[in-house]
Amino acid sequence: MRAPTSRAPQPFLFSTAPRLGLIITRLAGRPKSNLHSSSFRASNILRAFSSPALALTRPSSSSSSKSALPRGFLSRRDICDRKTYSPLLTSQARKVHCERRQFSEYGHSSYQVLKSQISSALYIIPLVVFGAFVFYGSATFNSEQQLVSGDSAGDYSGKEDVVAMEQLPGRPGNLTPEQDEKLRKFWEMFLQVCGVLGDDAAGNDTETASETASRTGTKETEKPKKSRMSLFKKKKDKEKGTTTPTKIAAMESLKENDPEDKWGENKAYLETLATHPPEQIRATIWSMVKHDHPDALLLRFLRARKWDLQRALVMLMSTMNWRCSDAHVDDVIMARGEEFAAVNEKSGDAKSKKLAEDFLAQLRMGKSFCYGADKAGRPICVVRARLHKAGEQSEEGLELFTVYLIETTRFMLRPPVDTACVLFDLTGFSYANMDYTPVKFMIKCFEANYPESLGVVLVHKAPWVFQGIWKIIKGWLDPVVASKVHFTNNLKDLEEFIDAKRIPDDLEGTSGYTYKYKEPVPGENAKMKDIETKEKLLQERELLYEEYESKTLEWINEPDAGKRAVLHAERDAIAKNLREQYWRLDPYLRSRSYYDRVGVIKPDGGVDYYPSPVAPTNGTAAAIAAGETAANDVD
Template sequence: MSTPGSIAPGRPETLTKEEEAKLKEFWNTALKVFGVSAPEGSESPSQAPATAEENGDPVTSHTSPDKKKKTLGRLLSRKEKTGAPRKEPPAATDAGADIALDASDDKYGHTKEFKAALASQTPSELRDAFWSMVKCDNPDALLLRFLRARKWDVDKALVMMVATMNWRSKDMNVQTVVGKGEGGAAAEKDNDFMMQLRMGKCYLHGLDKEGRPICFVRVRLHKQGEQSEESLERYTVYIMETARLMLQPPVDTAAVVFDMTGFSMANMDYAPVKYLIKCFEAHYPESLGICLVHKAPWLFSSIWAVIKGWLDPVVASKIHFTKTIEDMEAFIPKENIPRELGGSEDWTYTYVEPTPDENVPLEDEARKNTLQSARGELVRKYESATHAWIAGGEAGEIAAAERKAIARKLATGYWEMDKNLRARTVYDRTGVLLPNGQVDFYGHRKKNAGAVETSEDDID
């Protein structure tokens, strides 16, 4: 277990030279997919393979020595006639079938999603989908999630990232989920979605010992068939997107606690479990810090045997079974464990209904367009600086500092436009998620500390 506040390996602040080279290679390839050309006169980055082994993962070149296989570089190349003006094709590329991946390493059909994205979307659409996914994240940190998840294989990381972008924009339509939010669901009388929020089937509250936000899942509140599968999936993504906004750097993962108190077979439902696993493994890589399964009854052992078979070994290694409050305290301070689980956190989840005017800023198209235009200019500067950083040399060192400064502005800028993009949540209404992106899970403690109890002895 790392020290709270420490920065884990493979992050923007802790990259080795070999890892930084992989990140540059990833950016270079991604920018080609997005149709973002390097400025004229800039040199192509060196693609010399790194050979050092860092942090237990081999940071090596994964290009096949078999010359008959088409590399990703060839996949992304576009044939042009000499002197002919370059025109953006209707799709990013129609050569998606040329990429070769081991089928055994494509658990979630990323290659198919990758091909679909390249065949159906223009480079500018893919670029927009990427920057929409970034939100308040450091762009480097987002790319590094995919690189770490794919053991620093740039080709596989790109396929995974583009597949995720396609899933977010085409399959799940994440922006609509968070844009409509609770207020929209309540107005449309989407009872399946709202029921889960009102009962607190799962809720975000507090921090573990490493400063990770905790999602508590009260399994006993789920009944198979009570909500549609589509609603369960939308609710899962909604919670995960909300949790993303609660990550306070350098913390970049969350903790999940499955409270199995009162569990029976009526609560068992494999479909949402499979979907949650897919989300963590396929579309939110490197987002799970730890998962606790608390007070699982004996009948869960056979169920666990099935579920474990679905899990990637890395994800499975993050799951721990706890029986007592003392077991849980190894991961979460007792004062941060809710009383219903045996801790001393005097707090109970209570759903606060949306207010009629809380999402009015979503309708302010003029302000949204102004803010998006300003963000677009920052994105262009970031991409230009990234090309210079990739090229290296003295200009590359200057560009590296420029990229960091722009990344900070992008994060701040996101929160300036957040209310114009995202419907308010119960966490906004209760003062947990603040307008500037700060998170205060324990505001109730300050209120309680400020309250002075009066006894008979205090009265004259």
């Protein structure tokens, strides 16, 4: 008789595989003539699948009796003598089967099935597939972890980090001759679009002197005819009020609906030329420079577009259009800042109040904040995904907070460090925290509007549920950006990138730091009301812009390498003046942030990633921290 029918249900995977093995084993032992006989019926195969699953565990010593065997357990008597399964085995096949198989003292039939090579394969393959499915996430994460080399022990050493950063290619002072030539040509194209170059400039039809010399084989002792570029057009256009940007012949073939244009940059480029006067284009792009070296800004776009001049110019103009027309980065987001939101939170209209509440709520909870630097000297931005709930903040509020934090982090970059470390803390993450809309916006920001700003992205303690989410997000990322993503599972993994003494306490570090927001202080933005001083500083800065442009034109035209080096040094000196002058202008343009109040960003542009916990506690102290008007603010 069959074993009792009451038993725990078997999982499908474990109940099906042995039956497949049993069927194939029996088919393998049956003569081919019998396979086609009428006695071999499909119902016999179905019967095997409807039978109980084979036992997969060794029976205990007390289960030697037939009644103690679990349901579905087949002993030698079951296979060779019982008639229960006789429809599947002929007497001859059963005899051969019994002669070829010798059971162990435990005698369970799963061993007999596995002795057949065919059955063994069919039994193991489903288990392998199941195991691969279960451990897919950790296997994928481990394969994608490309941990940087470095000593994880010892104190943070800024000197060693600076040496490593200086060796990064494609930065000011570390360009190949080909890259230097690309930069010169890119400046020429940029100045043409801004209306700086004269009508007789050779940007459209005439090559630069160095290009002419290289193509015609002109000797170094001979002086090739220089292309005529000057500031004459810019001054003449100001007098006449010209509002049409100069068109570049190399850009005439640009297609608005290019399928390879991921972010619609071609369309934005054409719209920018059609709707913005050259003076506005120039002013907006110069405002993007802030405290950076102008060359460093343009090189970001060249590196992002693999030194393709046309694509780099399209990207630069698209970014300019986004900052000026869409996001209003400088004139709204950074000018209003946290104090403006604090006022609107209490007395604004319904829409303004909601936006202010959403913006400040994210700052107060510390959904994302900057603290410290990694081993490469890059400022660290921590994103605590568990604090985000889809729908809690409006889309506009999320975008405002994202741009504000990215722009603020820019002030923490100091050459040669020009990228940041973003750490996504997925501790306690669940599907309730997932929101694809802000993720897409963040990806667009870094890929389209803040090129070459990401140094490394750390995804810490990603749970199993994140596997499918990462598969989707990775498909949206540019391969270069995706290659910067690393997965860390514990403190030891994090220490490959960040010294343990610099890791916040809630990430199991020993820094002693816990984020706590400090509210805006009344009077901290008093300088922004001093319009007279602001205008004088802006005029001073405009003169520096024109001086830099003039020296750049000389640098572009100069065919002699030695003289070009001298001009390049003069440009660097002007860039240094621009940097120093910006920090005198900064408190008149930018609202103070949390990082100004706690002392991370200094009034003179210095940065202290680990400031003293003592912070200004009243309006007077906060105003001093923001920087009072000094005698040298205005010459």
